[in-house]
Amino acid sequence: MSWWGKLFGGTFGFMLGGPLGALLGAALGHGLDNKVGHIRGRQRVQTAFFTATFSVMGHLAKADGRVSESEIQMARTLMDQMQLNPTLKKMAIKLFNEGKAEDFPLDDVLDQLRRECMRRHDLMRVFLEIQLQASYADGSLEQAEKRILLHICERLGFSRAEFDQIEAMLRGGGRGGRSGGMLLDDAYKILDVSKNATDAEVKKAYRKLTSQHHPDKLVAKGLPEEMMKIAADKTHEIRTAYELIKKERGM
Structure with missing residues (x-):
């Protein structure tokens, strides 16, 4: 139940x-x-x-x-x-x-x-x-x-830095949730990396955030099942940001 x-x-x-x-x-x-x-x-x-x-x-x-x-x-x-x-x-x-x-x-x-x-x-x-x-x-x-x-x-x-990063994720997702609507600057803020970060650092940040927002993992820790869709949407925004950076860098 x-x-x-x-x-x-x-x-x-x-x-x-x-x-x-x-x-x-x-x-x-x-x-x-x-x-x-x-x-x-x-x-x-x-x-x-x-x-x-x-x-x-x-x-x-x-x-x-x-x-x-x-x-x-x-x-x-x-x-x-x-x-x-x-x-x-x-x-x-x-x-x-x-x-x-x-x-x-x-x-x-x-x-x-x-x-x-x-x-x-x-x-x-x-x-x-x-x-x-x-x-x-x-x-x-x-x-x-x-x-x-x-x-x-x-x-x-x-921390205040974490708040700013979450706010950037919200703004980036609000601009379309797709690489065609998200700004590159927001994509970097969403992954919490600088434009000078190495490809390896970008990939590491992406994997960390994806793990943090994995719906099944969050439900196992106590997120109500009804909120899985919200977690899945966040995961999509993170993936969109990563794909935009990958495309821009030719990764």
């Missing part, structure tokens, strides 16, 4: 605990203290990841004081990409709305997410990529959103 089947199927109770557990309990419409047992292992990580993803997305959408229609549409698009069933989509919307609350405990949520992910850098990177993608929903990144995103980076253990 999938992680969400445990929540709704009644096979056994669960208790995530902490701020993520409180958010999930509010979205489900009941308190977690009335449940017995625990959700463990990969399914626990998947539950925490899903809960944090949509609640933090709601918090970011409210960063500039209002939630735009494009930001709401971005959240809906993400839900469609994940092919959420009606029950899960309803829960995601409730989590998004929970994140818009004035007293949303961002730091506590991020700290618990990091613990639940067991500091798996590649898994938390996907979380950050999703948040950045959602923040760019209206075509630009507001300063208030950027401040929160940089704070998220710091809280999860990412």
Whole structure:
């Protein structure tokens, strides 16, 4: 049974605990203290990841004081990409709305997410990529959103350089996702290598990023199965960047 089947199927109770557990309990419409047992292992990580993803997305959408229609549409698009069933989509919307609350405990949520992910850098990177993608929903990144995103980076253990590289990946993919639309400068930023890098260094960077975004590996570490399409899209962007550089260099 999938992680969400445990929540709704009644096979056994669960208790995530902490701020993520409180958010999930509010979205489900009941308190977690009335449940017995625990959700463990990969399914626990998947539950925490899903809960944090949509609640933090709601918090970011409210960063500039209002939630735009494009930001709401971005959240809906993400839900469609994940092919959420009606029950899960309803829960995601409730989590998004929970994140818009004035007293949303961002730091506590991020700290618990990091613990639940067991500091798996590649898994938390996907979380950050999703948040950045959602923040760019209206075509630009507001300063208030950027401040929160940089704070998220710091809280999860990412450097400013890593943030810039993820942002470059998003911009490059947004220009078409094909070598005909992606700029060469963005391709180098996506692979996080300079134009002076050797062919061997370019290939090494490509292999590293491909491994980090491999959908099956991420699911094994706790990415919800519904988010595999997002990871696959990122892998495609990385491959597109690599192919563009290969073509330009004659590799």
